[in-house]
Amino acid sequence: MTVEPKIALRLQFLARVVRKECKHLTTTDQRLFGGLFTLEQATRLEEDPDLGERVEAFVGRFGRLQDTVGDKLLPSLLAALGEKPSAAIDNLDRAERLGLLKSADEWMTMRNLRNQMVHEYVEDPVVLSSALQTGHAFVPALIATANKMISEIERRGWA
Amino acid sequence: MLELPEPVDNPALMAAKMSAQVSRAMHGRKVDVLLSAPNLMRLPIHDMVFKEGKLL
Numbered sequence: 581m582t583v584e585p586k587i588a589l590r591l592q593f594l595a596r597v598v599r600k601e602c603k604h605l606t607t608t609d610q611r612l613f614g615g616l617f618t619l620e621q622a623t624r625l626e627e628d629p630d631l632g633e634r635v636e637a638f639v640g641r642f643g644r645l646q647d648t649v650g651d652k653l654l655p656s657l658l659a660a661l662g663e664k665p666s667a668a669i670d671n672l673d674r675a676e677r678l679g680l681l682k683s684a685d686e687w688m689t690m691r692n693l694r695n696q697m698v699h700e701y702v703e704d705p706v707v708l709s710s711a712l713q714t715g716h717a718f719v720p721a722l723i724a725t726a727n728k729m730i731s732e733i734e735r736r737g738w739a
Numbered sequence: 740m741l742e743l744p745e746p747v748d749n750p751a752l753m754a755a756k757m758s759a760q761v762s763r764a765m766h767g768r769k770v771d772v773l774l775s776a777p778n779l780m781r782l783p784i785h786d787m788v789f790k791e792g793k794l795l
Contacts, residue, residue, distance in 0.1 A: 669762075669766070670767075691759075692758040692772075695771070703782055706750060707751055707754075707774075710750050714755070
């Protein structure tokens, strides 16, 4: 199956971006989560600017990778596969059916977790530490999804 | 808002899962779920919901 050069270029560009974003997220994840992110750490975030910056980097990179994969790479890949453009939730369901995504519901859960990881907004340290630990636990699933889509693009000779 | 009588182990995950379920039922519309539980802080937003929210 061949795709228009314009679509192929877009997929190649997004694949390069996603590879970089995966690498950056992995680095930040390792820097922030030497162990679990504890309630005690969440409580002293305001007094520890270095920790605050690591949290911000993790949350930013987690969100950026999820946005690039879910809002850009997935719609472009579906278009290249001949699928009609659709609402985000339908794209996720389609991706699950095509085996590009383990679970659309899990993806939406990850998406909804992000607001709870923003330490300036979340006033309850119990919620913040729970959100960051859960975000950390989701990193392998997020990266696996990104890699699966890139593998599909490579397998078809589009990148 | 979801009011829970027992402490909740992973409140962020529970709220995110609930948001995803409700959002799916509402055809992808964005939904925020707020939890109230004995181990969570009581914030002004909880008071507002208790005062103005409708019981479902």
